[in-house]
Amino acid sequence: MQREIIRPAPTPQVRARNGPSQRVRTYDYVIVGGGTTGLVAANRLSEDPHKTVLVIENGILNNGTLSSIPGNSGGLNFEAMYDIYSAPVPNLGNQTFLVTVGNVVGGGSYVNGMQFDRGANADYDAWEELGNKGWGWKGLQKYFLKSNHFDAPSAETKKEFGITYDAKAYGDGPVKVSIPDWQFPDMKKIFASWKNVDIPHPQEGFADPVGVYWSPNSINKATATRTTSRSAYYDPIASKRSNLKLLTNSHVDEITFSTSRTGALTATGVKYTSKDNGVQTHVIAAKEVILAAGGVFTPHLLMVSGIGPKDVLEAAGVAVKKDSPAVGSNFQDHIANYMNFDLQGLATNSIISINTNATYNQTVYDLYLTSKTGPYSVGRANGLVFMALKHFESNYKAIVQKIRAQTAANFLPARYSSNENLLRGYKKQADILAKQFSSAKAAVGEIVIQPWGFSGIANNKPLSRGTITLNTTHPEAYPIVQWNTFQNPVDADIMVSLTKYNRKHWARPELASYKPAETSPGTQYQTDEEIIHGGIESGSLAPSFAHPSGGCSMMPEKFGGCVGADLKVYGVGKLSVIDASIIPLVPAAHLQATMYAIAEKASDIIKARA
Numbered sequence: 001m002q003r004e005i006i007r008p009a010p011t012p013q014v015r016a017r018n019g020p021s022q023r024v025r026t027y028d029y030v031i032v033g034g035g036t037t038g039l040v041a042a043n044r045l046s047e048d049p050h051k052t053v054l055v056i057e058n059g060i061l062n063n064g065t066l067s068s069i070p071g072n073s074g075g076l077n078f079e080a081m082y083d084i085y086s087a088p089v090p091n092l093g094n095q096t097f098l099v100t101v102g103n104v105v106g107g108g109s110y111v112n113g114m115q116f117d118r119g120a121n122a123d124y125d126a127w128e129e130l131g132n133k134g135w136g137w138k139g140l141q142k143y144f145l146k147s148n149h150f151d152a153p154s155a156e157t158k159k160e161f162g163i164t165y166d167a168k169a170y171g172d173g174p175v176k177v178s179i180p181d182w183q184f185p186d187m188k189k190i191f192a193s194w195k196n197v198d199i200p201h202p203q204e205g206f207a208d209p210v211g212v213y214w215s216p217n218s219i220n221k222a223t224a225t226r227t228t229s230r231s232a233y234y235d236p237i238a239s240k241r242s243n244l245k246l247l248t249n250s251h252v253d254e255i256t257f258s259t260s261r262t263g264a265l266t267a268t269g270v271k272y273t274s275k276d277n278g279v280q281t282h283v284i285a286a287k288e289v290i291l292a293a294g295g296v297f298t299p300h301l302l303m304v305s306g307i308g309p310k311d312v313l314e315a316a317g318v319a320v321k322k323d324s325p326a327v328g329s330n331f332q333d334h335i336a337n338y339m340n341f342d343l344q345g346l347a348t349n350s351i352i353s354i355n356t357n358a359t360y361n362q363t364v365y366d367l368y369l370t371s372k373t374g375p376y377s378v379g380r381a382n383g384l385v386f387m388a389l390k391h392f393e394s395n396y397k398a399i400v401q402k403i404r405a406q407t408a409a410n411f412l413p414a415r416y417s418s419n420e421n422l423l424r425g426y427k428k429q430a431d432i433l434a435k436q437f438s439s440a441k442a443a444v445g446e447i448v449i450q451p452w453g454f455s456g457i458a459n460n461k462p463l464s465r466g467t468i469t470l471n472t473t474h475p476e477a478y479p480i481v482q483w484n485t486f487q488n489p490v491d492a493d494i495m496v497s498l499t500k501y502n503r504k505h506w507a508r509p510e511l512a513s514y515k516p517a518e519t520s521p522g523t524q525y526q527t528d529e530e531i532i533h534g535g536i537e538s539g540s541l542a543p544s545f546a547h548p549s550g551g552c553s554m555m556p557e558k559f560g561g562c563v564g565a566d567l568k569v570y571g572v573g574k575l576s577v578i579d580a581s582i583i584p585l586v587p588a589a590h591l592q593a594t595m596y597a598i599a600e601k602a603s604d605i606i607k608a609r610a
């Protein structure tokens, strides 16, 4: 009989187990998810050639121009995203919404809108205040600097558009960001309409993020293409490090555990299924399993693996390995109102021309291909407004009082009433938010400045909290994402204030020549109730700004936390989380710059314990 030959192990740690036909591979680190944070950790942990790293990513290596060409970033790249929809949102007319998550190597960084900004120092200091030592602005700043690098626009563009910046606010890292040399002509007037508005005008938003400022996109100036976690952290090292392996088109089905005689739970590895051949494989993590599956799928993976709220797991028939009410709780996102104004007299070089004039569209596309300039070389916005509550709501004290007078549990998912840790943690968050709402040090509302009448605004500091739970009949299927938008009425109050403020802004004399006419939600909606109702009717209101976070929050257990400041899942050995689920209180910022910094810091923490 011919004996099966076992091929030489690719690394010293790959070894045969359970007989020659069922080899179980062992890596030092198994990273679940090759998205934004996963690829940062993959790079940093494989810097040591003696450590082996496996990344398992559900999506593929996609090389399409829909992502790489900046001008395409205005729409959604569906082929690189999950097709997951939320549960009906009660206060948004029971509508369901697309849950926007990247399903591709690079994750969110590959499909996002390329805004590159950060929260105020106070936003990160709040994380420290919530019990996470070292996660305040002071502890994070060096990781922002480690991850990014800024390229300025040309002197000519700077002068023509009145662009200000301070390159020193950025670092010398692999994530190349820039304000492109080419700008839509209307950006000049629309940005300038903020000149006389009584809010801060920092020279550089990455240094002082409250106010109105020019802001870069994740575009590599040298190539005029999108920067992703893949282009920044993976492609440059992929062929050079034999100790790093990326598996694509492979879904991690569950985390595997060992249980000691005393009942202590330790992650041993994961089981994943290749979508190429449907075969399930078990890999072992000698040092750690690191979850980087993002703000929606990390809580899901924990739950299908037996770690989550007991009632949720039992309802879905999943054996409970650890009752952890924190998993899928404290779920947050920014709430959006995608307002729109019809404008007259836009420049010939406008987004409207691209959308409506095929000949023009082809001409500027060819221009990009031949000389990397023109409308396709830029994203959709290089101007941001992040305002403190007092900047857009003169009666802000009444809102603060309303928060302070609330019985928190009345405006939260039912699980908070039966879990004093969750409630304690939430009250601490609400207290921090009330303080932020009283000061000018942290933003509450956002307006994205775009060179046309599409005017997205966001309530960046929601008090409502959502949940991620399991599909009870098919727990392995997509999780049930419930944002619970506006469960806390303060969130709707803030959205109404911001909507009115934005309307007033578009009525400013500086913009009069455009004759702005609101089409979404529409001027027929005037009272507070009508504004919310109109947002639902017109479809302008959305529960998400594509920033799902918090479902496995970093906080002490007594605050309903899921991981500690060391990023280890409570009560489980060798299991860490490094993605957007750990954010305990969502900052007023688009999240990618923060995620890069978190992942850099996480990598140092994980390296240090090795």
Ligand SMILES: Cc1cc2nc3c(=O)[nH]c(=O)nc-3n(C[C@H](O)[C@H](O)[C@H](O)COP(=O)(O)OP(=O)(O)OC[C@H]3O[C@@H](n4cnc5c(N)ncnc54)[C@H](O)[C@@H]3O)c2cc1C
Pocket: 032, 033, 034, 035, 036, 037, 038, 056, 057, 058, 059, 076, 100, 101, 102, 103, 104, 105, 106, 107, 108, 109, 111, 112, 113, 114, 115, 116, 117, 250, 251, 252, 253, 292, 293, 294, 295, 297, 298, 301, 545, 546, 547, 548, 578, 579, 580, 581, 589, 590, 591, 592, 593, 595
């Ligand atoms: C449409 C969109 C627009 C956005 N716009 C902006 C913007 O303009 N600016 C900004 O700063 N931020 C933006 N964001 C947010 C930002 O991109 C995300 O916050 C960030 O990418 C989150 O990083 P992450 O590592 O937590 O998760 P992700 O980057 O989502 O990575 C998670 C990865 O895990 C994989 N995965 C999940 N489950 C499994 C599994 N079971 N097995 C294997 N792999 C799995 C996923 O496929 C994914 O690649 C946007 C996001 C989206 C989706």
